[in-house]
Amino acid sequence: MQTGLYRYAFPLSISLLLAACGTADQTGAPKTEQTNHGDHADHASHGAGDQLEKTAGPDTLPAFLNEQDESIQTIYRSVAKHPDLLKKMPCYCGCGESAGHTSNYDCFIEEQTASSTTWTTHGITCGTCLDIAAQSIVAYQKGSSVKEIRTAIDQAYKKTGVTPTPTPAL
Secondary structure (H helix, E strand, O other): OOHHHHHHHHHHHHHHHHHHOOOOOOOOOOOOHHHOOOOOHHHHHHHHHOOEEEEOOOOOOOHHHOOOOHHHHHHHHHHHHOHHHHOOOOOOOOHHHHOOOOOHHHHOEEEEOOOOEEEEHHHHHOHHHHHHHHHHHHHHHOOOOHHHHHHHHHHHHHHHOOOOOOOOOO
């Protein structure tokens, strides 16, 4: 996928993700005031301000998502179902430096075990995190390889000038 298309692909990605997950709401991009990070200047506070919530597992979403748009809930649910994919995708919001994240997965889930999932609020505060997760999952569902997705994400976001998370190379 060409990098120029990524800025237009997010609304389509969300719609496809919602359709693939069987969600009734297919309105497009998440409706939240907190998802605009054009200059990424406020990411220094992300790590310290993130809240954690432990649930019985990936099928039980945290209460902090109750008031969020259904599209954001769908992304969180999808992240929990695709840990192997999203642990291989970098995040370009600055959270590697500010919050110690190592991948896009860390923007949504701090820890996932057989008996519990510890969720973080970081993802709901950042459009970049949501974009990368949605784009990665949709591309994967459409048959793209992990390496193709990673290449597309890196090409699309490296031009932002933000240091990506220290996600190991594929």
